[in-house]
Amino acid sequence: MFADLLAARIDNLGTETAFLVLARARALEAQGREIIHLEIGEPDFDTPRNIIEAGIRALNAGYTHYTPAPGLPEVRAAIAEYATKQKGVPYTAEEVVITPGGKPIIFFTILALVNPGDEVIYPNPGFPIYESVINFVGGKAVTLPLREENDFRLDVGELAALITPKTKLLILNSPANPTGGVLTPEDVARIADLVRGRNIFVLSDEIYDRIVYDGVRPVSIAAQPGMKDWTIILDGFSKTYAMTGWRLGFGLMHRELAEAIAQLMVNSNSCTAAFTQKAGQEALTGPQDAAAAMVAEFKKRRDFIVDGLNSIPGITCKRPLGSFYVFPNIKGLGRSSQELVTFLMEKAGVAALSGAAFGKYGEGYLRLSYANSIENIEKALVKIAAVVKVL
Known part of the structure; x- marks a missing residue:
């Protein structure tokens, strides 16, 4: 209704796609779908x-x-x-x-x-x-x-x-x-x-x-x-x-x-x-034990998800040295990043982000957050492997 009345500078603002994907995932969950969240950049631990x-x-x-x-x-x-x-x-x-x-x-x-x-x-x-x-x-x-x-x-x-x-x-x-x-x-x-x-x-x-x-x-x-x-x-x-x-x-x-x-x-x-x-x-x-324990757990998850992704035909993944994200190369699957993200959400119940959401040099990649349990990461890997077989 008021779009034409907004200041022109608003058109120059982008967004953070993670929150858009999260909203879509929550909507599907509200419909009774199980969604594994690998999209949002947020530790799954509670504040110490x-x-x-x-x-x-x-x-x-x-x-x-x-x-x-x-x-x-x-x-x-x-x-x-x-x-x-x-x-x-x-x-x-x-x-x-x-x-x-x-x-x-x-x-x-x-x-x-x-x-x-x-x-x-x-x-x-x-x-x-x-x-x-x-x-x-x-x-x-x-x-x-x-x-x-x-x-x-x-x-x-x-x-x-x-x-x-x-x-x-x-x-x-x-x-x-x-x-x-x-x-x-x-x-x-x-x-x-x-x-x-x-x-x-x-x-x-x-x-x-x-x-x-x-x-x-x-x-x-x-x-x-x-x-x-x-x-x-x-x-x-x-x-x-x-x-x-x-x-x-x-x-x-x-x-x-x-x-x-x-x-x-x-x-x-x-x-x-x-x-x-x-x-x-x-x-x-104060004590730094909880922060150190969280990083140690992230390292286990990093190794688990990287090894799992590299076992899926058409996907390769570098082992990152920091953060809690992996950025797997999915060019071997023959689909754009956004196509694969949509497919994973709708068909596999896995929420991920397109690499292209982070700029043009991210096309051909996904961003997956491993700020989730190994149990859920394992379920996501199984679902991803099953879905890419039928692309």
Whole structure:
């Protein structure tokens, strides 16, 4: 009814397909269908009990009011201390902005830095909100391919060829959604050498940096010489601590940028919920056993789903080093990614995402989340194997 009256900029916004597929899956479940959920990027574990109790204590203690826009001082300080250890970069509380989830850091960073016509280089396949927000503000989205033959890591030479005088921002995501790829320390050092001194900011999405396997330890580009002031790190609590519904993320950045991001908070959300922030403080400073156990279980599931997928004719799958996603190659099945996703949902009751939902270089792949039980993953693999036989 009102579509013609909406602001033109709304047409530039994309979406996150996972939520659309989830809605379709829920609709089928409401009809009595059994659906195995491999589409949504959410830990299937509950938030650890000590964090829940901290949130309850905060509510009972009166943490039900506004906080400063960038966050409670003691929580910002706890995040700075954590980040200093985890990232290997010294941070202070003034360099932390707490937000309701990680996405606002993407949105606010691009809003604060990118003028119409500025170029932003982003990974493809990659988290779709990157491109969506670049287009929304009138920036030019410049695709940086991530290819299977390079373990879904960017090619530094290819990156160099994409940089122009109009390049304002580079987006990195390691460990990556949707591929699970992880940049090597050598990759990160070479990227830093490439952008250093060019007045190019880096938005480093490190939301999965605690969910890694096989002895991998991600390296933040902020730790490279001369890069801290030019890097905005996105991190948060949703993945590591199974706190997706709490809506709690944070950004690490130069204090001048932090002031600008805080202004955007004032103009949008006012602040992040006080009791949620206190729960996050407990997450960082309390026991880490539950987080470690969750990652250990994810590793078992990763190995199980990768081995299972590789046993299905027409499908091959790399073993990812981070996140809780696999990105199997389904080109041997002779169907587009979306065709196969639709077929799996309707015929097999398996909810998956098309690789193309993460950009054109994702065509020929699926994204499957193994944030589900091995029992359900096994059922899904059996169903997938049965369905592809009749394609």
